[in-house]
Amino acid sequence: MRTIFLLLVSNIFMTIAWYGHLKHKGLSLWKAILIAWGIAFFEYCLMVPANRIGYTSGFSGFQLKMTQEVITLVVFAVFAVVYLKEPLRWNYLVSFAFLMGAVYFMFRK
Template sequence: MQIPVSLQTVGLLVLSNIFMTFAWYGHLKSLASKPWWIAALISWSIALFEYLLQVPANRIGYTEFSVGQLKIMQEAITLTVFVPFAMLYMNEPFKLDYVWAALCLVGAVYFIFRA
């Protein structure tokens, strides 16, 4: 059974976003007492795994989606991954602004994917 391109693309982008969110923001909590260059090296090593997922996601996705559609899909997934990360890992409170940002992204998804 062949997994649909859209599912492969979204699945890989979700996984890559999880890695990238930790690479970009995880060090703010877990490595706060370390020098910035140690945080950068650890973040770069985490980002390698993000690229190992993101590059194939875009190559697979580009067989059915435009580059604009891939980018907007990436941004929507980023917010979907970031909000739980901010709340659960970084212990930040939920903000209504997340809802407004999500609604803006829903609009972006609509406009980029409409016929």
């Protein structure tokens, strides 16, 4: 559970770093890059331990990556709807369902 929690929080930082500037069109690109780097520092401080803890506690590298991608998409979907005010369309939900199927098969023995 620590791995999942750390992945979740690190992905919140990552999403803010990568996409938070999109609503601030007047912000110069170099400032957006520096701010994103500052925020991404905290993402790395959480992502690296999440992967280390997960790998040493039984996740494979493939499982860690797939788990991280699904968490990323869930975090981004919430961010896009709440912060960017973008609609969550039906085809996005179908795409997410297929990814969840991929996760299911990834964890099968």
